[in-house]
Amino acid sequence: MSIYSVSKTLCFPSPADKHGQIMGKAAQVCRMFGLTADRLTKRNITHSCKLEINEGNIVYITGPSGAGKSVLLKELERSLPGSDRVNLDQIELPTDKILIDCIEGDFLTSLKTLSLTGLNDVFCILNRPANLSDGQKYRFRLAMALAAEKKFIFADEFCSNLDRITAAVISFNVQKFAKKTGIVFILASSHEDLLLDLQPDVLVVKELSGETQVIYKVERHYRGDG
Numbered sequence: 001m002s003i004y005s006v007s008k009t010l011c012f013p014s015p016a017d018k019h020g021q022i023m024g025k026a027a028q029v030c031r032m033f034g035l036t037a038d039r040l041t042k043r044n045i046t047h048s049c050k051l052e053i054n055e056g057n058i059v060y061i062t063g064p065s066g067a068g069k070s071v072l073l074k075e076l077e078r079s080l081p082g083s084d085r086v087n088l089d090q091i092e093l094p095t096d097k098i099l100i101d102c103i104e105g106d107f108l109t110s111l112k113t114l115s116l117t118g119l120n121d122v123f124c125i126l127n128r129p130a131n132l133s134d135g136q137k138y139r140f141r142l143a144m145a146l147a148a149e150k151k152f153i154f155a156d157e158f159c160s161n162l163d164r165i166t167a168a169v170i171s172f173n174v175q176k177f178a179k180k181t182g183i184v185f186i187l188a189s190s191h192e193d194l195l196l197d198l199q200p201d202v203l204v205v206k207e208l209s210g211e212t213q214v215i216y217k218v219e220r221h222y223r224g225d226g
Contacts, residue, residue, distance in 0.1 A: 006075035012044065014040055016037055020037065022037055045068070047212070052202070055182040056181070058199065059185065060188075060194075085154060088141045088142060094128075099125050099126070099140060103143060119136065119140060135161055142174075146177060158187040160189055160191060174198065202215070202216055203217070
């Protein structure tokens with residue numbers, strides 16, 4: 001078991017000009033809501049959490065848009081060595097290969113990896129990544145991450161651009177893959193419909209206000225940790 005504690009304070013960007021004056025429409029907005037320049041500059045928001053993570057765990061950060069899910073995910077990513085992690089957003093699409101040639105491993109292993117992410121159509125397997133739809137490109141990046149053999153896989157907006165049936169299937173496969181390989185998945189999304197199939201070991205609930213809630217799964221039950 002490893003314990004990770006992250007914290008990030010974000011300062012509100014002041015609408016004042018270089019002379020410290022709030023002018024134009026920004027000034028009208030401030031008058032409307034009774035805001036002063038000092039009050040705006042003091043509006044800092046701290047996003048923090050402390051997590052216990054084991055091998056093969058699924059960490060799922062959820063909450064409404066704008067709550068700070070991405071902030072926590074990025075801070076967790078920064079706390080780990082670059083050699084141990086991969087982020088789906090940072091995986092570039094090869095331009096000179098077809099899908100199956102992009103996946104490391106022998107023929108059957110490559111096929112299985114693509115199938116785990118729902119890319120099992122022959123015309124898709126023989127296609128080039130640049131020709132895929134946005135949803136297929138996302139699933140291909142996930143397949144690339146699975147084949148990278150890193151200890152941690154990060155994915156913001158996990159399966160957000162997929163239809164919900166496909167997202168459920170991918171979530172189920174990811175959960176099984178994590179338990180089989182010991183790879184840790186740290187995922188963020190506002191979608192709660194994935195919880196049943198994803199079965200996260202660590203559920204991080206990030207609300208727009210208040211403390212972040214961390215919930216751990218223990219033998220099909222959950223214990224809270226504020």
